[in-house]
Amino acid sequence: xxxxxxxxxxxxxxxxxxLKFWIDHCIDSEHGGFIGEIxxxxxxxxxxxxxxxxxxxxxWTFASAHRLxxxxxxxxxxxxxYDYLLNHFLDREQGGLYWMVDYLGxxxxxxxxxxxxxxxxxxxxxxxxxxxxxEALDLAVEIYHLLEKxxxxxxHKGYIEALSRDWKQTGNLSLSDKDLNEKKSMNTHxxxxxxxxxxxxxxxSPELKASLTELIEVxxxxxxxxxxxxxxxxxxEAWEVKSHHVSYGHDIEGSWLIVEAAEVLDEPExxxxxxxxxxxxxxxxxAEGIDKDGGIxxxxxxxxxxxxxxxxxxxxxxxxxxxxxxxxTRDEKFEEAxxxxxxxxxxxxxxxxxxxxxxxxxxxxxxxPHEPKVSAWKCPYHNSRACMEMxxxxxxx
Numbered sequence: 001x002x003x004x005x006x007x008x009x010x011x012x013x014x015x016x017x018x019l020k021f022w023i024d025h026c027i028d029s030e031h032g033g034f035i036g037e038i039x040x041x042x043x044x045x046x047x048x049x050x051x052x053x054x055x056x057x058x059x060w061t062f063a064s065a066h067r068l069x070x071x072x073x074x075x076x077x078x079x080x081x082y083d084y085l086l087n088h089f090l091d092r093e094q095g096g097l098y099w100m101v102d103y104l105g106x107x108x109x110x111x112x113x114x115x116x117x118x119x120x121x122x123x124x125x126x127x128x129x130x131x132x133x134x135e136a137l138d139l140a141v142e143i144y145h146l147l148e149k150x151x152x153x154x155x156h157k158g159y160i161e162a163l164s165r166d167w168k169q170t171g172n173l174s175l176s177d178k179d180l181n182e183k184k185s186m187n188t189h190x191x192x193x194x195x196x197x198x199x200x201x202x203x204x205s206p207e208l209k210a211s212l213t214e215l216i217e218v219x220x221x222x223x224x225x226x227x228x229x230x231x232x233x234x235x236x237e238a239w240e241v242k243s244h245h246v247s248y249g250h251d252i253e254g255s256w257l258i259v260e261a262a263e264v265l266d267e268p269e270x271x272x273x274x275x276x277x278x279x280x281x282x283x284x285x286x287a288e289g290i291d292k293d294g295g296i297x298x299x300x301x302x303x304x305x306x307x308x309x310x311x312x313x314x315x316x317x318x319x320x321x322x323x324x325x326x327x328x329t330r331d332e333k334f335e336e337a338x339x340x341x342x343x344x345x346x347x348x349x350x351x352x353x354x355x356x357x358x359x360x361x362x363x364x365x366x367x368x369p370h371e372p373k374v375s376a377w378k379c380p381y382h383n384s385r386a387c388m389e390m391x392x393x394x395x396x397x
Contacts, residue, residue: 001339003394009342010394013350014387019065021356022058022380023077031103033084034058038374040367042354047103051376055085056119060126061380067130068388078127082136085120090139094166095146100376110165111172114151115188117143121195128202140199147192148211156238158184158218159192182242184235186223190254193219197261212265219258220277229280246300248289249314252321255281256389259324275328282325285318286337293365294340295348309368311360315345316386323393342390357383 025042026034033055036048059081066074088105089097091112099116100109124140127133150167151159160183161173173181196212222239225232231250234242255278262274289296291310296318298307319341326334348365349357351373359371359378372378 006339006342007391007394009346010387010390013346014065014384014391015069017350017355018357018380018384018387019062019074022061023073025355026058026374027080028103032105033080033088035374036103036376037372040354040358040369040371040373042373049100049102049108049376050084050088050105052085052089052097052099052113052116053119054374054376054379055081055089056116056123057379057381059085059123060119061384063123063127063130064388065384067126068391075131078130081123082127082133085123089120091165096143096167098165111170112150112163112165112167114147114159114161114163115191117147117151118188118191118195122191122198125195125198125202129198137202141203144196144199144208144211148207152211153184153237157214158189158222158239160237161185161188180234180242182234183237184239186231186233186247186250186254189215189219189223190231190250190257193261194257197257197264200264209265212261213267213270216258216261216265216270216274219254220273224254224277224281229277229284231281244302245306246288247298247314248285248296248300249298249311249317251281251289252285252296252314253317255279255285256317256321256324259328279325279328282321282334286322286325286333290318290337290340291363293348294337294344295361296341298360308363309360310344310348312349312357313382315341315349316382319345320386320389320393323390327393338390356380 025038028035033050035044036050037045059078062074062077062081066078088101091098096112096117097120098107098110099113102108121140121143124136128137150163153160162170164170173183193215196208196215200208200212223232230246231254232241233245233247236242258274259278262271285296291297295310296314297305298309298311298314300306319338322334322341323338326338348361351358356373358367360368362368
């Protein structure tokens with residue numbers, strides 16, 4: 001497949017399938033904002049809770065789409081997400097944003113999950129980049145300061161997973177029922193990194209530069225296992241490892257996000273170290289994580305595969321991560337792996353009847369029947385971002 005063909009396919013998938021699906025199916029015209037849950041058969045659960053993650057990712061997605069391909073419809077969707085975040089998720093008394101609201105927009109889980117706050121920074125910054133809205137950038141900076149004040153660990157470095165509504169310690173740390181209830185996680189640090197990177201593009205403050213530099217170093221020193229080049233997933237506050245599971249999707253996603261962070265930071269020595277590590281991470285996923293059909297498995301542990309399903313988001317991240325490894329090394333096996341990821345997505349993950357992407361497929365390539373099309377976690381960010389990243393990268397070639 002030549003680059004032009006690839007670009008055309010990515011553009012069509014982005015505009016005519018992914019973004020179109022969210023515009024056509026996900027606006028909650030009765031209660032405001034967006035529908036919280038839609039089944040694989042496209043049945044709307046009109047009373048489902050609405051998650052901070054879904055709303056922030058919708059803001060990021062449509063702001064980014066508008067920035068790259070200005071469209072009144074994309075801007076309107078971004079504005080809708082922005083307004084809903086401000087009117088329903090924003091805690092005007094204690095600062096920060098609630099983790100979950102009910103379908104009427106009232107807080108249903110009011111804890112301050114750092115992962116969620118990070119996605120809001122990421123989204124607000126992208127909205128500022130797309131629409132130039134100063135109040136969005138001001139709010140992103142305000143949330144950054146809240147995280148540094150309340151979540152940052154001055155003794156061991158890094159960020160505590162979650163806090164109560166009033167930013168006090170809480171025993172309720174975990175992101176979801178699939179996550180360990182530990183003080184620190186790879187996942188939260190990865191997305192704080194992503195958020196601070198986007199914020200630093202537009203707000204070059206010395207304090208943020210120091211935060212981002214330290215966060216890259218923490219990732220290299222504590223979160224990436226130097227022997228296996230996999231992410232370690234959960235830790236206590238002193239960085240003692242609490243899990244030896246491997247998440248191939250996070251590994252390949254992290255391999256390109258940490259390079260992006262170091263490039264935006266523009267510290268040549270640190271970038272050199274990051275590139276070396278990122279290539280090792282991509283090599284590890286290439287060697288261990290790819291099935292013969294070109295898709296990447298979900299998870300493993302030291303004894304082998306533990307989850308042979310192939311969820312939608314690791315496939316999206318694999319395409320970008322392998323292509324990023326190709327750009328750094330010019331090793332054609334990575335370019336080929338990225339192209340095969342795209343083929344796998346088209347053949348198995350894109351829902352050609354219902355629109356958007358399936359949650360995932362099992363080892364035989366059959367779509368998982370009970371996983372939602374839209375939910376707190378099923379959002380348009382991984383797949384739309386993969387398309388936009390690839391379009392930009394292929395354009396630069």
